[in-house]
Ligand SMILES: NC(=O)C1=CN([C@@H]2O[C@H](COP(=O)(O)OP(=O)(O)OC[C@H]3O[C@@H](n4cnc5c(N)ncnc54)[C@H](O)[C@@H]3O)[C@@H](O)[C@H]2O)C=CC1
C-alpha cells in the first residue's frame with residue numbers, strides 16, 4: 001500500500017540528528033526537519049543539529065520554546081547563530097512546557113512582539129496546532145492565540161505554516177482541521193502523526209505531551225492487541241486521514257512525521273511510502 005506523503009516534514013532532536021544521514025538520500029531535497037527544543041539539550045546541540053540538517057540538503061526548522069528562553073541576549077545569541085551558521089529559512093515558535101517561564105517570554109505571542117522576527121530574517125514561520133486540545137490551555141484560548149498569531153504574521157508578510165502536536169484520533173483531527181478552515185485560516189497544515197513506534201514509546205510520549213490515547217487511536221494503531229514492546233502501526237491512520245481529507249476537498253494538508261524511536265528505525269517505512 002502506498003500512502004500519500006507529499007511534502008512531508010520530520011522532527012528530530014539534538015542528540016539523534018546524526019541518524020538523519022541514514023535517510024537523507026531518500027528524502028526530497030529541502031524536506032523540512034524540525035528540531036525539538038528539549039529542556040535537557042544545549043544551544044550548541046540545537047545549532048549543531050541545524051548545521052547538520054542544512055549540510056544534508058534538508059531545511060532545518062528550529063523550534064523556539066518561548067518559556068525556555070532565559071533572556072533577550074539568550075534569544076539573540078541562539079537565533080543569530082542559527083542564521084549565521086545554518087542560514088535558516090524557517091523557524092517554529094511554541095509556548096513551551098515550563099509552568100513558570102524561565103525568562104521574559106511567557107508565550108510565542110511575546111516572542112513575536114520582541115523584534116526577533118525582524119532581526120532573524122526568515123521566510124517561513126511555523127506555529128503549533130492542537131487537534132486533540134492541550135491539558136492546560138482551553139480550546140478557546142488556543143483558537144484566540146492562533147488567530148492572533150496568524151493576523152500578526154500575515155500583516156508582516158511571512159509565509160505561515162501550522163504544524164500540529166502529535167495526534168491520534170482521526171475524528172478529532174478532521175473536526176479540528178475543519179474548524180480552522182471555517183475561520184478563514186487556509187495556510188498549510190502539517191498534521192503531526194507518529195511513524196511506527198514501540199507501543200511503550202508512544203504511550204510514554206503521549207503521556208508526556210498530554211495527548212489522550214482514545215479508543216479510536218487504540219484501534220488505528222492496533223495498540224489494543226499489541227505487546228508494549230511491539231510497534232504500533234500507523235498505516236491505517238494515515239490512509240484514513242488522507243481519504244477523508246480528499247473526500248472533504250480540504251486543501252493544503254500535509255503530514256509531519258514524529259519518529260519517536262529514532263529516524264533510522266523508520267527509514268524503510270518512509271521509503272516504502274514515498
Ligand atoms: N507542538 C509542539 O511540537 C510542542 C508543543 N509544546 C506545547 O505547546 C504549548 C503551547 O504552545 P503554543 O500553542 O505555541 O502556545 P502560545 O505560546 O501560542 O500561547 C497560546 C496560549 O497558551 C498559553 N500558554 C502557552 N504555554 C502555556 C503553558 N505551558 N501553560 C499554560 N498556558 C500556556 C499562552 O499564554 C497563550 O494564552 C506549550 O505549553 C507546550 O505544552 C511544546 C513544545 C513543542
Ligand SMILES: Nc1nc(=O)c2c([nH]1)NC[C@@H]1CN(c3ccc(C(=O)N[C@@H](CCC(=O)O)C(=O)O)cc3)CN21
Pocket residue numbers: 011012013014015016036037038097165166208209210259260261262
Ligand atoms: N508539550 C510538548 N512538549 C514537547 O517537548 C514536545 C511536544 N509537546 N510535542 C512534540 C515534540 C516532539 N518532542 C520530542 C521529544 C523527545 C524526543 C526524543 O527524546 N527522541 C529520542 C529519539 C529516540 C530514541 O532513540 O529513543 C532522542 O533521543 O532524540 C523526540 C521528540 C518534543 N515535543
